Amino acid sequence: MADPVERQAPAPPVEPAESVVVEPAGTVAGVWWRRFGSATVMIAALLGLLGFTLAVQLKTTSTDSSLAAARQEDLVRILYDLEARESRLRQDVATLEESQRQLRSGEQGRQAALAEASRRADELGILAGTLPARGPGLAVRFEAGSKPISAFRVLDAVQELRGAGAEAMQISGGDRASVRIVASTYFLDGENGSLVVDGRRLTGPFTITVIGDPATMRTGLNIPGGVVASVAQDGGNVIVEDREVAEVSALHKPRTLEHARPVG
Amino acid sequence: MIAVLALLAGVVLGLWLDPTVPAALQPYLPIAVVAALDAVFGGVRAKLDRIFDDKQFVVSFISNVLVAALIVYLGDQLGVGGQLSTGVVVVLGVRIFGNVAAIRRHMFRA
Incomplete structure (x- = not known):
């Protein structure tokens, strides 16, 4: 100097x-x-x-721009100011990144919850019969012999299928009318060998379309003294067919709950 | 006359050659220029007062420049270069104003 x-x-x-x-x-x-x-x-x-x-x-x-002609102490001060500003901005960046991360994880959690909820809704809809379903399963056809197929036999078959892991079922009559079988479905004997299912009259022959493991359900139906044997005893015939894709398309109209309320 | 011509020649030369100021001189050049301006205005005033002296002008010019640069240098060494150069500029500015006022009185009688 x-x-x-x-x-x-x-x-x-x-x-x-x-x-x-x-x-x-x-x-x-x-x-x-x-x-x-x-x-x-x-x-x-x-x-x-x-x-x-x-x-x-x-x-x-x-x-010259201002910097080249500036004095040393001015430059030092400017540098100091810039460094302070930089650290402030860096802090801002860190804060914003943190909040971005939180928001993103929150969004991910929400999306996961939504996916889970919709999956559960689908499952419950299939169980409650409010959604159509398809999958591997059986078509079980009841052909009446000398005596008509009784509601008791059909209910027996439905229970047997449920026991064998059936996930969705529907029963259709000869006129292609179908009724979804859910937990509250009831079967009554009607006139002339017809069947009243959930208040609808179905004429024979009846076909139960069921989605589930075909081998297990077939075994369940064929056990000695089981459904097939009982119907055959009455002179009828049960035809069990495997289906690659069984369509359960009939829907059950859900009841509006008047008294029951969810807990929690 | 010669002085004005020399001044103009210097300006033209400076504009034409367009040299870059070395970094070491950068703090001192503006102060030196202001000090020289002060000396020039003092010379003009002395000329109008008819007490202009060649030798005095040259000496005051050089000593002005030297002292101004020295003060700024000293200020830089003491760490108050910025403030001290401001002070030098203020003092020289006051002197220039005084000289210009005297010149004005001479030229316009006001």
Whole structure:
């Protein structure tokens, strides 16, 4: 720092002084220099230098952005300010990222809960008979023999299928009318070998379409003294067919609950 | 006349050559310029007062510049460079104003 100053400060006087001292040796310069006197030349040189530095300084100030011309302590202060600002902004970023993370995890939790809830709703809808279902299963066809198929036999078959893991069932009569079989479904004997299921009259032959494990349900129906055997005893016939895709499309109209309320 | 011409020549030269100021000189150049301006206005005033002296002008010019640069340098070493250069500029500015006021009185009688 000290060196350039020492060099700079004397610079204005030294240059003109040198020119003044040296120039007498020259021929042409010496002539016009003598005409005006040394002081005048000196003044001219000083003013020329002033104009020069003035122009340079003006140019530097106008072209330089503020930083290049700033003093060291100003730069330090600016740097300090910027660092403080940076750390503040960094904190902001961290806070915002944290809240973003929280919101995202909250959203994920909500989505998972929604998916779980809709899965449960589907399951319960199939159980309650309010949603159509499809899947592997059986078609069990009851053909009456000498005696009509009694409601008792059909109920027996339904219970047997439930015991064997049936997940959705429907019963259809000869006129293709179908009734979904749910927990509250009842079977009554009707006239002329017909069957009243949940208040609807079905005529034979009846077909129960059931979704579940076909092998288990077939075994359940065929056990000695079971459904197939009992119907055969009455002279009827039970035809059990495997279905790759059993369609249970009949729907049960849900009852509006008047008294029961969920707990919790 | 020669002085004005020299001043203009210096300005033109500065604009034409467009040199960059070395970093070490940057704090001192503006102060030196202001100090020189003060000396120039003092010279003009002395000329109008008819007490202008060549030698005095040259000496005051050089010493003004040197002292101004020295003060700023000292301020930088003491860690108050910014404030001290402001002070120098204020003092020189007051002097320039005084000189200009005297010049004005001479030229316009007001």
